[in-house]
Amino acid sequence: MPEKIGWERKDLLGLEDLSKEEIELILNTAESFKEVSERPVKKVPALRGKTVVNLFFESSTRTRTSFELAAKRLSADIVNIAIQASSVSKGETFKDTAKNIEAMKINIIIMRHSASGAPHMLARVVKSSVINAGDGSHEHPTQALLDMFTIKQRKGKIKGLKVSIIGDITHSRVARSNIWGLKKLGAEVTVCGPKTLIPLGIEKLGVKVTYSLKEALDDADAVNILRIQHERQQSGLFPSLREYVNKFGINRDTLQYAKKDLIIMHPGPINRGVELTSEVADGPYSVILDQVTNGIAVRMAVLYLIAQRRA
């Protein structure tokens, strides 16, 4: 069990706000928890008697399940609340929902919402802690933390590594959280994708931009491949699927000049034959399933640190 240490924030809303030390604290804590899920008895009493709510305004089996398991392996009580975003169109109603949940003496609310900033608004109005489980195209901090944790497990460090993020950067909360986190820990980050899907001025975040997949892969230590959201196809910004696959799909050929110890990540669920071929997804570079395993350790760490913080 990790020692009670210096986490002081009520909420985890994004990696933009966190210091290098806070991110490292989460990653180190996750290391202690990773082993819990390998035990015959996958359970520690750390959060016994704490109440956690999974408040999902957007459905997500994976993230919901990962948090639910993390909470249960910490012995917390967890309740799932799924709300159709359509039924809460007004901000006031959202606030009332929030205040009602708080009034039930909930320690931690894990929230996913299609609107950027929704968890931040929640965090301002409730005394309960809030964990952002993905807000619009803004942040998805636990995903980025598990990505970084996976890199660190594989490479022993993050500082100085070259990490490329490939795909629809504009609409990706995964990209945004990764950029903030990786930069703080000293990685060199390159983003790569169709011109229409890379936000103007993103260089200000300290990343390199390239429209050439070859350049993005060339000397990368880790590659994070974003999921193509088929629903974006209609947006006009998106090339045809065929064109996308031709220029940005990862396959054996595109990897021929890659480093021997490259690792390939993907937040899932993967579109086989689109962002990457099956050969790559199931190949030696892929650490995609490690990410899933690590997701539980990272979420246990976040829940633990928040629950145990000096109040």
Next chain:
Amino acid sequence: MPEKIGWERKDLLGLEDLSKEEIELILNTAESFKEVSERPVKKVPALRGKTVVNLFFESSTRTRTSFELAAKRLSADIVNIAIQASSVSKGETFKDTAKNIEAMKINIIIMRHSASGAPHMLARVVKSSVINAGDGSHEHPTQALLDMFTIKQRKGKIKGLKVSIIGDITHSRVARSNIWGLKKLGAEVTVCGPKTLIPLGIEKLGVKVTYSLKEALDDADAVNILRIQHERQQSGLFPSLREYVNKFGINRDTLQYAKKDLIIMHPGPINRGVELTSEVADGPYSVILDQVTNGIAVRMAVLYLIAQRRA
């Protein structure tokens, strides 16, 4: 932990059936449980190894969540079963569903149904205990109990207080349960609303009737504002929303002659700007969020008393 005391009923179906002593027993027991939700470890072992089912034929995130948390904080095992009322049109099938759940050795079934009397029918056919979580426009006993608990916490007593219930009395299970409960504990109850939404002959229950909001608010100690069910608008009984707000909406002006220590309750979710303005909902008279907090204590008490009864 409360002492094992004299609760002997298998079920909690409504407040009409309960004696003054039984209601007081629940309220007193709730007082002991209220503190559990304030603790760092919000959990007592009272119902360990008991099985509770949330059987909801009508969806209700709030009530379901409140009961689920109450059960978990008592260490019970709870399973949620949501059934679309449409799929169980025949009474026999309902009985078969009931007998099947009973056969799984369920201690307590918490049931919500759109048909008045459904939990009573359930209680007759199963040996499991049944808690009515709202049946049609009949009763919603745990809501009324938490309302009374909230009054008692704020006022120190219920006897002799003047309590007004405002809105669509005819279709409100909350109103009905409150009337039964408050009268038994010695409150003076006034109901107030549009003429078309107050049942003829309701005076027989011992309540005063008024169609004037001013009269209902004038010397009230507590006001319970019912939720406007927008779907009733079509019924022909209902005035236009604008007319309703004008005559029965609670705002700063309507409260100008209210007692200084008036408390305002609402079962939620509130329609801001309809039954009451935001100023009132969030103002000094409002105890609406206390009601939510108290709901868990009252439901823990009910679950506890029923589970521990002398069998």
Next chain:
Amino acid sequence: MPEKIGWERKDLLGLEDLSKEEIELILNTAESFKEVSERPVKKVPALRGKTVVNLFFESSTRTRTSFELAAKRLSADIVNIAIQASSVSKGETFKDTAKNIEAMKINIIIMRHSASGAPHMLARVVKSSVINAGDGSHEHPTQALLDMFTIKQRKGKIKGLKVSIIGDITHSRVARSNIWGLKKLGAEVTVCGPKTLIPLGIEKLGVKVTYSLKEALDDADAVNILRIQHERQQSGLFPSLREYVNKFGINRDTLQYAKKDLIIMHPGPINRGVELTSEVADGPYSVILDQVTNGIAVRMAVLYLIAQRRA
């Protein structure tokens, strides 16, 4: 608590694969667990810290609830995942779903799917144990095990008994699993139904075939009545409902020559007035609700044996 004994399989996919000894082991283990659900504290710590997932691609309140209660009474952590079969049309995606769940370090996946063989495919690709909770018209092993358990509880044995299965044999996973299991334990099995709903060549499984209900009931010790799936009516194979009821519906008259100690089973939910009359369903021969009770004991036994197997 049962002794740790000789169960060695990773999965329970069907009764076709099991030996007589393995089936008997499950039934004997279920006997030890049956008593747990009768206790005031219905909970044993056998699976504390194990993680179980209910992965249902077809909705089923009964089976899901029975497994959920079984897991909770064993102190396992259980998470429900309901997936609309429509959203996973491709085999690859199914495999990815499977690998993702495995990566969360799940001990046991309980799976229902409309496609025959889906749990077998799952079992091949994951290290987690898989329990088939019904796959297409293939097998439903825990249902057959609870049927056999019920027979054994009532009759003291299975060997040498005459068991008839009545209804749509072709499409019934319950029938198929019962045939495999009962034959292995030495029962004489007769199948009975409309000619169009009994598969050609089923005699090869060692069962007798009859199209006469009278013959099927005549000297039977136990009858298993299958549920009429109304959606099959369109298939062209099915007689009209009226015709079916006339020829294969069980009522007081059809039972007049039955053995005095006949037991009547049905996997539920029953169609009263179709497969059987209410008089029969609620009559002295019926053990339908015992089956529901026994289902939890049998599922606890299966979960326990699989979790405790020599790894």
